[in-house]
Amino acid sequence: MSVPANRIAQIEARHSELSAEMARPDLSAERFVQLSKEYAELTPVAEKARELRGLREEVAGLRAMIDDPAGDAEMREMAEAEIGEVEGKLPDAERALSVALLPKDAADEKSAMLEIRAGTGGDEAALFAGDLFRMYQRYAEERGWRVELISASAADVGGYKEVVASVTGPGVFARLKFESGVHRVQRVPATETQGRIHTSAATVAVLPEAEEVDVKIDEKDLRIDVFRSSGPGGQSVNTTDSAVRITHIPSGLVVSQQDEKSQHKNKAKAMKVLRSRLYDLERGKLDSARAADRKSMVGSGDRSERIRTYNFPQGRVTDHRINLTLHRLEEILQGYGLEELVQALINEDQASRLANLDAGA
Numbered sequence: 001m002s003v004p005a006n007r008i009a010q011i012e013a014r015h016s017e018l019s020a021e022m023a024r025p026d027l028s029a030e031r032f033v034q035l036s037k038e039y040a041e042l043t044p045v046a047e048k049a050r051e052l053r054g055l056r057e058e059v060a061g062l063r064a065m066i067d068d069p070a071g072d073a074e075m076r077e078m079a080e081a082e083i084g085e086v087e088g089k090l091p092d093a094e095r096a097l098s099v100a101l102l103p104k105d106a107a108d109e110k111s112a113m114l115e116i117r118a119g120t121g122g123d124e125a126a127l128f129a130g131d132l133f134r135m136y137q138r139y140a141e142e143r144g145w146r147v148e149l150i151s152a153s154a155a156d157v158g159g160y161k162e163v164v165a166s167v168t169g170p171g172v173f174a175r176l177k178f179e180s181g182v183h184r185v186q187r188v189p190a191t192e193t194q195g196r197i198h199t200s201a202a203t204v205a206v207l208p209e210a211e212e213v214d215v216k217i218d219e220k221d222l223r224i225d226v227f228r229s230s231g232p233g234g235q236s237v238n239t240t241d242s243a244v245r246i247t248h249i250p251s252g253l254v255v256s257q258q259d260e261k262s263q264h265k266n267k268a269k270a271m272k273v274l275r276s277r278l279y280d281l282e283r284g285k286l287d288s289a290r291a292a293d294r295k296s297m298v299g300s301g302d303r304s305e306r307i308r309t310y311n312f313p314q315g316r317v318t319d320h321r322i323n324l325t326l327h328r329l330e331e332i333l334q335g336y337g338l339e340e341l342v343q344a345l346i347n348e349d350q351a352s353r354l355a356n357l358d359a360g361a
Contacts, residue, residue: 003097005056008049015039015046048097055093058086099350102357107208107283108174113150113276114165114206119182121200123157128185128310129202130159131333136167136176138335145169150269151259164273166209173208178321178345180206181307188313197313201306209272210279217275223247224267229258246270253277308341317341322348 018039022032065071065079116133118125140147146168153161167176184201192198229243243258244266255277257270308319310329317332318325324344331337 002094003052003101008053011046011049015042018042045100048093048100052093052097055086055090059083059090062086098354102350102353109171110173111166111168111209112173112176112206113209113273114167114176116160117162117203118155118160119201119203121198123155124189124198124200125202126155126157126159126161128159128200129163132183132202132204133160133163135333135335135338139338140167142336143169145172150273151257166272173206175342176206178342178349179204184306184309186309186311186313207276207280210275215275215279215282217278221249223249226263242266244270246274248274248278251278251281319345
């Protein structure tokens with residue numbers, strides 16, 4: 001879509017206004033913080049607007065030289081030689097500014113709660129859930145994000161029946177939100193003597209991590225039960241009522257936490273998970289289409305529902321939503337190859353939203 005010249009002028013004017021107002025000596029600290037936030041958000045948009053305006057002005061200038069019958073022949077020839085290259089830069093500059101002007105998801109800059117559950121496939125599904133968790137851990141490390149394990153239910157053979165982690169850093173949700181859904185793996189299990197390929201699945205859910213300011217939770221809406229921890233951890237785990245189960249009565253959401261030996265720490269972690277799930281519910285109410293999409297993406301964990309397939313015999317990963325196949329399975333599972341898939345999904349989402357804006361224009 002083509003961005004109107006008056007819209008570009010508005011962006012550049014507002015950027016200049018903010019810069020001038022921030023330089024005022026009588027500005028309060030609170031107002032400065034408010035303005036600097038808007039300025040920081042607007043700066044990359046203003047830079048793209050300036051670049052597009054410059055290219056348009058350059059094309060107009062070259063066009064005028066070519067169309068001027070009284071002009072210098074040598075200058076006209078030079079303009080004709082240059083105009084193709086400059087015009088060739090316009091579509092990318094138009095798209096870059098259009099993308100920058102797309103409505104932002106308020107949660108994009110937030111950290112995220114990552115939940116992975118083994119689906120169809122028994123032990124193989126649990127092992128695959130472990131593979132996926134390591135993939136996201138390494139991807140997070142590559143980007144300088146911090147991963148904190150909230151809770152984990154380990155499988156006897158390795159991997160996880162269920163694992164929940166907090167991924168902290170700038171823009172985590174924006175890059176991971178398209179990972180929600182059913183991931184399917186096709187490979188020969190180590191225990192398979194006939195060499196047959198088995199298909200298993202794991203479900204991934206990525207929720208924006210909510211702060212206390214995002215979700216107000218009334219204490220009277222909570223039922224908090226404490227009980228003895230069970231599972232690995234030795235005798236000390238079971239000696240006190242340190243495990244916590246929190247029920248949010250209005251929504252019916254239940255969160256249990258027992259990984260820490262301290263009841264206080266378990267409660268804090270459980271509240272963190274509950275807050276993110278409630279925030280996701282609220283976002284779903286505000287956008288029913290998004291809620292329906294998430295439900296259809298996450299599904300039941302059945303292997304027939306899938307957003308992505310990891311095929312070991314062929315060394316390929318296919319994302320079925322955008323029909324993209326990459327023959328880089330090992331690199332993707334190691335984390336450093338995942339970015340190509342993530343960026344392709346973001347690009348597709350931007351293209352779809354731009355197309356919808358054009359259709360509605």
